[in-house]
Amino acid sequence: MSIRRDRYEIRFSGEGGQGVILGGAILAEAAILHEGRFAVQSPQYGSRVRGGPTKVDVIISDLPILFPRATKIDFFLALAQMSYNKYANGLADDAVLLIDANLVPNVNENGRYVHRLPIVEIAKVELGNEVLSSSVALGAVIALTGIVRPDAAWKAIEARVPAKVKELNRKAFERGLKAGESLKG
Amino acid sequence: MSFNYETYLRNDKMPTQWCSGCGLGNLMKAIIRAMTDCGIGNNDASIISGIGCSGRMSSYIDCNTLHTPHGRTLPYATGLKLSRPDKHVIVVSGDGDSMAIGGNHFIHTCRRNIDITLIVANNFTYGLTGGQFSPTTPANSWAPTAPYGTLEPQFDICEMAQASGATFVARSTVANLKHLTEMIRLGLEHKGTSVVEVISNCHVNFGRRNKHPEAPEMVNWIRQCCVDQDVIEVLPLEDLEGKFVVGVLSKKERPEYTAQWAKFVEKVQHEH
Amino acid sequence: MSGNAVIAEAAIAAGCRFYAGYPITPSSEIAAVMAEELPKVGGVFIQMEDEIASMGAIIGASLGGMKALTATSGPGFSLKQENLGFACMAEVPCVVVNVMRGGPSTGLPTLPAQGDVMQARWGTHGDHPIIALYPADLTEMYWQTVRAFNLAEKYRTPVILLSDELLGHMSERVEIPDASELTIIDRRKPDVAPDQYLPYDVKTELVPPMANFFEGYRYHVTGLTHDETGFPTEDPDLAEAQLRRLMLKVSANADDIMEWEEDGLADAEVAIFAYGAAARSARAAIAELRAAGIKVGLFRPITIWPFPEAALVKAVSHAKALFVVEMNMGQMIREVERGIRDVPIVGIHKVSGQPIDPEEIVLTVREFLEGKVTLPQKAVYQMSV
Ligand SMILES: Cc1ncc(C[n+]2csc(CCOP(=O)(O)OP(=O)(O)O)c2C)c(N)n1
Numbered sequence: 100m101s102i103r104r105d106r107y108e109i110r111f112s113g114e115g116g117q118g119v120i121l122g123g124a125i126l127a128e129a130a131i132l133h134e135g136r137f138a139v140q141s142p143q144y145g146s147r148v149r150g151g152p153t154k155v156d157v158i159i160s161d162l163p164i165l166f167p168r169a170t171k172i173d174f175f176l177a178l179a180q181m182s183y184n185k186y187a188n189g190l191a192d193d194a195v196l197l198i199d200a201n202l203v204p205n206v207n208e209n210g211r212y213v214h215r216l217p218i219v220e221i222a223k224v225e226l227g228n229e230v231l232s233s234s235v236a237l238g239a240v241i242a243l244t245g246i247v248r249p250d251a252a253w254k255a256i257e258a259r260v261p262a263k264v265k266e267l268n269r270k271a272f273e274r275g276l277k278a279g280e281s282l283k284g
Numbered sequence: 285m286s287f288n289y290e291t292y293l294r295n296d297k298m299p300t301q302w303c304s305g306c307g308l309g310n311l312m313k314a315i316i317r318a319m320t321d322c323g324i325g326n327n328d329a330s331i332i333s334g335i336g337c338s339g340r341m342s343s344y345i346d347c348n349t350l351h352t353p354h355g356r357t358l359p360y361a362t363g364l365k366l367s368r369p370d371k372h373v374i375v376v377s378g379d380g381d382s383m384a385i386g387g388n389h390f391i392h393t394c395r396r397n398i399d400i401t402l403i404v405a406n407n408f409t410y411g412l413t414g415g416q417f418s419p420t421t422p423a424n425s426w427a428p429t430a431p432y433g434t435l436e437p438q439f440d441i442c443e444m445a446q447a448s449g450a451t452f453v454a455r456s457t458v459a460n461l462k463h464l465t466e467m468i469r470l471g472l473e474h475k476g477t478s479v480v481e482v483i484s485n486c487h488v489n490f491g492r493r494n495k496h497p498e499a500p501e502m503v504n505w506i507r508q509c510c511v512d513q514d515v516i517e518v519l520p521l522e523d524l525e526g527k528f529v530v531g532v533l534s535k536k537e538r539p540e541y542t543a544q545w546a547k548f549v550e551k552v553q554h555e556h
Numbered sequence: 557m558s559g560n561a562v563i564a565e566a567a568i569a570a571g572c573r574f575y576a577g578y579p580i581t582p583s584s585e586i587a588a589v590m591a592e593e594l595p596k597v598g599g600v601f602i603q604m605e606d607e608i609a610s611m612g613a614i615i616g617a618s619l620g621g622m623k624a625l626t627a628t629s630g631p632g633f634s635l636k637q638e639n640l641g642f643a644c645m646a647e648v649p650c651v652v653v654n655v656m657r658g659g660p661s662t663g664l665p666t667l668p669a670q671g672d673v674m675q676a677r678w679g680t681h682g683d684h685p686i687i688a689l690y691p692a693d694l695t696e697m698y699w700q701t702v703r704a705f706n707l708a709e710k711y712r713t714p715v716i717l718l719s720d721e722l723l724g725h726m727s728e729r730v731e732i733p734d735a736s737e738l739t740i741i742d743r744r745k746p747d748v749a750p751d752q753y754l755p756y757d758v759k760t761e762l763v764p765p766m767a768n769f770f771e772g773y774r775y776h777v778t779g780l781t782h783d784e785t786g787f788p789t790e791d792p793d794l795a796e797a798q799l800r801r802l803m804l805k806v807s808a809n810a811d812d813i814m815e816w817e818e819d820g821l822a823d824a825e826v827a828i829f830a831y832g833a834a835a836r837s838a839r840a841a842i843a844e845l846r847a848a849g850i851k852v853g854l855f856r857p858i859t860i861w862p863f864p865e866a867a868l869v870k871a872v873s874h875a876k877a878l879f880v881v882e883m884n885m886g887q888m889i890r891e892v893e894r895g896i897r898d899v900p901i902v903g904i905h906k907v908s909g910q911p912i913d914p915e916e917i918v919l920t921v922r923e924f925l926e927g928k929v930t931l932p933q934k935a936v937y938q939m940s941v
């Protein structure tokens with residue numbers, strides 16, 4: 100898959116507390132700090148503290164980025180049905196979607212390519228903690244898009260997560276990478 | 285030998301703008317005497333006052349003086365004290381200034397226990413604006429904004445201070461200069477938030493409407509209403525009705541805010 | 557690094573050692589970073605009981621000699637106005653950040669807006685001088701934060717640093733300058749004997765030197781109209797002279813204070829006026845229109861107050877139209893209209909809590925050029941997008 104180098108737009112969406120906004124920040128930091136590219140990360144918070152739909156737009160480019168919000172989304176991640184419903188707008192015609200296979204049952208494919216992966220279940224059941232969802236998701240997104248190098252993403256994750264849970268996050272990230280690779284087929 | 289106020293007075297600002305016989309004159313004397321007793325140099329103290337007749341205090345005492353908007357003395361004092369913890373910060377505020385518009389600041393300053401000496405001149409009224417009722421006006425008093433008598437009950441400033449966490453709380457009156465000086469001196473010496481409530485006569489805007497139109501009589505009335513803290517235990521409760529209990533009402537030891545902050549900074553710097 | 561974190565880091569680099577605040581979305585991260593960083597540099601952080609107290613505390617700390625910051629958003633900015641006026645009147649340097657969110661009242665707490673730009677100018681009562689800066693990207697945010705402190709110290713006046721939820725919460729690549737690249741300005745102290753010191757002199761210079769408290773210069777600081785020594789006065793000549801001097805501090809030094817960006821205006825058929833987050837939308841729209849061969853340029857005030865009117869007039873006078881893009885119902889457009897006489901002005905305003913999509917600007921400009929937007933001469937056509 101060839102990627103738009105001038106402006107690649109990614110939107111992560113989910114429920115407050117799933118760590119999608121942190122995931123967006125990590126992706127942007129990977130691009131800026133470890134690949135020397137331009138990126139902006141622009142979150143939208145709900146007014147509810149927990150549980151409301153949240154999203155973050157990440158735009159990565161070889162050039163400085165003017166408008167910091169996504170306008171034609173190339174890649175869309177949804178970890179919750181409500182966030183899909185609220186934020187799956189402005190998708191490019193050839194946008195790629197990654198959705199949680201269990202938590203987002205209703206998707207309007209509209210001719211777009213939709214990958215399904217039980218992200219939250221992998222984090223919760225296989226790895227033992229739901230908060231690892233965003234690391235799993237990041238791994239899968241990177242495998243599917245190649246938008247940043249896996250080692251760059253890992254460096255960014257490492258800088259953000261507490262030392263105690265570093266190993267767990269590495270496992271989650273690698274699990275996501277593998278799952279993403281196999282989705283690509 | 286008479287006391288020499290000159291070193292602390294801004295002589296070119298005299299006479300004061302207060303009405304003749306106003307209790308604030310005695311309060312100013314007591315503040316100056318207490319500062320002298322404590323050996324506080326002019327350069328080492330700041331007097332901060334708000335808006336009101338009491339707010340004029342900062343104009344007259346020769347040190348670093350600050351005259352804030354109405355009710356805001358304590359936040360300014362908190363910032364100033366934190367920037368120079370080694371200096372004395374003395375706040376002079378009215379009952380309206382500190383209990384009504386500045387009530388929230390009063391509570392939280394006491395809670396933090398920052399080393400500020402707060403002197404509340406309680407004249408039971410908004411003196412400067414013409415005698416409207418204040419949070420300390422006794423019920424059934426007359427005021428321009430209570431032409432049929434006041435309905436609201438009053439705050440007890442000292443109880444409020446204690447409940448909020450002030451570690452030194454005292455009450456005195458302008459009727460006894462020696463006692464007043466002593467209470468302010470103890471407040472200045474205390475490390476932590478000290479609140480000294482000073483019952484003062486506003487015979488012009490409060491007394492005139494409430495049976496005390498002349499200064500000497502009103503001061504006398506205040507004097508007669510005083511009961512010393514030391515004797516209240518042995519008095520029957522009904523004898524305390526309508527009286528001002530004067531003296532040191534409470535003194536506690538609790539970590540002072542700026543000292544705590546300094547320790548905290550040391551700890552953080554040590555760890556990083 | 558988020559826009560809010562950039563402000564905190566830059567403030568410390570500028571020498572800020574005191575922060576007082578009260579939490580409010582979307583500004584709270586500034587307080588959080590200050591709480592973490594200030595103790596490391598021996599500074600003071602305090603969370604006050606409300607925004608009135610926060611503003612009072614920074615004035616107190618500044619009088620004691622510390623560079624001081626507070627940060628807030630709309631509802632808190634309203635509460636700060638009382639003491640902000642005091643800082644203007646008593647000439648106490650300090651910096652106030654307002655990360656704008658949707659209003660009025662509690663409004664849209666988590667969403668961006670630009671509805672406080674006029675409040676920044678006229679929020680406190682009475683005539684008063686004000687400096688307000690409003691960057692549009694995070695590297696600029698760093699520089700303008702440092703500049704805010706410098707201007708506050710240089711002109712002995714509060715400086716408002718405006719931001720918005722979009723800039724506050726977004727992160728992008730930030731070029732953090734090395735400390736050696738920064739110019740840091742400190743307040744000028746008196747060099748005369750204490751009995752000669754006139755903290756509010758009206759005769760010799762616009763910005764009299766400022767003595768910190770407890771340094772031997774005992775003077776009086778009040779919000780009342782005062783004479784040269786700081787004591788209250790009602791002398792009509794002095795009252796007039798003091799207020800005129802206060803205003804002149806900023807207006808006579810406007811050339812030093814004002815900064816703006818002009819981009820592609822020389823050959824522009826159409827000009828766009830935008831600032832802060834809206835300027836990012838405008839830039840993106842301009843790039844698209846230029847790619848389509850339409851000559852569009854940007855005028856972006858970085859200093860909002862004082863308003864760079866003459867520069868604007870000069871830069872856009874040859875354009876066929878001037879589009880004013882704002883995330884409010886039309887605030888700075890009135891200021892633009894005061895200066896621009898012969899160029900039709902079109903407003904693009906949005907108050908939905910969403911940033912303005914560049915496409916919306918592109919569309920309006922195209923419609924104008926195709927003659928679909930009919931303009932009454934010199935009147936404002938309010939485009940609702
Ligand atoms: C914000 C504001 N509201 C109202 C006033 C008007 N005002 C001036 S002094 C005062 C009351 C003063 O009463 P108090 O604090 O008891 O002081 P006193 O004059 O009795 O010493 C009021 C309401 C003001 N200056 N500012």
Ligand code: SF4
Binds near residue numbers: 412488
């Ligand atoms: S009005 Fe009352 S408080 Fe004010 S100066 Fe006169 S007597 Fe004193």
